[in-house]
Amino acid sequence: MQQIVNFLIKYKNTLLFLFLFLLSVFFTIQSHSYHKSKFISSANFLTGGIYSWVNNIDMYFNLKEYNERLVDENKFLRENLAALSEKELDSVFLDTASYDAPYKFITAKVIANRYSRLDNFLLVNKGENDSVATDFGVITSRGIVGIVDETSNNYSRVISILNTNSAINVKLKKTNHFGTLKWNGKDPNIVQVEEIPRLAPVKKGDTIHTEGRSLIFPKGIPVGVVENYQLKNNQNYYDINVRLFNDMTNIGYVYLIKNNNQEEIKSLESNE
Template structure:
């Protein structure tokens, strides 16, 4: 303790100088508003920087707990989202009472697909054990995909719309003019609409949908849009080219539709010698 007093005694002149300077500064700041404002602003700036640095340091050390809270929050949100997420193999379609009584819908995943042949097929991971039957129509959220050709217990093969022997009963959505859609084996993104008379007005951009005139597809499922119309050569029908609404290079999940009255309709067509598309 004595050494401390001796040290302070030795620097007594310096301490007196600091004390007088402090008093002088105090007097200047107290009696001069301009100098007082400058000192006050400088002090605030220094204090603000110190507090900001302190906050950053505290935030850094609290990141672990913040991250954990965010992870827990995200987990809860994902759990809530899963309740509203549509299962991949499920079908949600708004149907009126008549359509609900006539058709049943199922979901499936495509496990094999071809687009480079003149007669292309798809394979789905559902079969007779899941209620899949021959002749069921196949489509996705974009439009028509094809028709079930053969079924085993757990799988089924589907005739793709990109098949030269598949005809789909079609119509122009805006005018109700009907015909048939068939692929010409040229471009996997395009097809032809057949049997539309030359006097009918068809415009580029018209949407073509299923007509509902056969027992395979309900009415109104998209097929494509008209991209070219011209008089057919040596025929009384128009030459109509469609851009297909379904992108067959990316199809993944599909819906299958069963007409509950298909057998009755087929018996009627058979007895009347009518060819059903």
Template sequence: MFAISLAFTVESHSYHKSKWISSTNFLSGNVFGFGSSIDSYFNLRDVNTTLVKENQQLRLQLERFKSIPIDTSFTDTATYNSPYKFYNATVIANSFSKKDNYILINKGQKDSIKPDMGVITPNGLLGIIENTSSNYSRIISILNSNLEINVGLKKSDHFGTLSWNGESPYKAQLIDVGRLAPVKVGDTIITSGNSSIFPKGIPVGKISDFSLDQSKSYYKINVELFNDMTGIGPVYVIENLMKPELDSLKNSTILNE
């Protein structure tokens, strides 16, 4: 009877519900954190391999920038400042076999992590921060039927919505791409930059197959994810410093309409 009463109290009061979620995040975070410490020790070789590959990619990008001439006529250096900040974290719990999957990381409010921040890995898109406690955060994974993210074709300006049908953890679905888009198997899918969460150009995956819905004139596309969602280690949490301003402007536009 006490458990039933507690459940009704939590569900019917938003304050109690938020405190309950924070408490469960803290407790589960400590449990998973202990297990993650052990797993991390035995997975150091895989983590180092991932970091070496990322460093290699960053070095290649650096060399490309070195070859670009700098126009010294620009005087406004503020235009070169990125609106994005990146925080590193480590996954301590990850589900991928359910219809709605979540990921737990070892950083939280005291590390400046907030809900609605984007999360990526060295390989690509991972999810969005849903809830935080002092030391931990829960990510709603791209392998979650409730999550939709705006993405697009790397080689054109066509975009659509990334979702997941609850089947393979290695593939997601891209919908709402118009029939005039130049879609081909093997094309790269990236974040479109049409949201205030992710910058444009974060890798997502590549097209494995597609079909055209004749009745709606939209493609149904299967995307092979760059991330191996069954084995995630180091991650980066993205903060868009301009998000409050963008969200305020969007909300005022909606209200005016």
């Protein structure tokens, strides 16, 4: 303790200078919007770099699991190709060169993932320099993850489906009954679906996926399965708990989805 006191006494002038200097920098940043924006931009760049460095270490120790996911995805794609008739398959390959796909997919790596709060976000290593913009859907090979809400040059922030402000259109796979996917802030493996009417034939184990009416997600992106549900006598809509296909606590790589027709559709809707 005495050594600490002696150190403070010996370098009191230097420490006082550093304190006053940092204080002056703080007030300068707070009082000038230009300096403040530059500081925030630099801080985001530094934070993103740190997250990337830490995530690279984590990714190394999870390579086996990520490879298994890729194998599962390739298996799924091959099964779907095999299900096509020879005539349909020829049509797919012939049309690929000239077909203007409605959606564009961009791969990205998750470098930060929060899932223990009420309003959770992810950070991915693709941004405006990679043509990423707000309102891009985010998925993995297993299912839905969230929606891009902020971008910088090299990074993007994603509103997770584990966010109480998130609301995404979904439907029962076997019917056309649709509702809204939300989260009650409790279990990161369980989300809720609201507004499915009581006349819908809901059963435990039913699959939930995106219903395709939004401008963000294509139809048929998997979400999860019905864990349990409740319908009280005075209710017109089910209370449904859905177990996610994705393990939201362990996400490595994602796909960012751009709807190439989004601006055209928005323009028509605004004219209405």
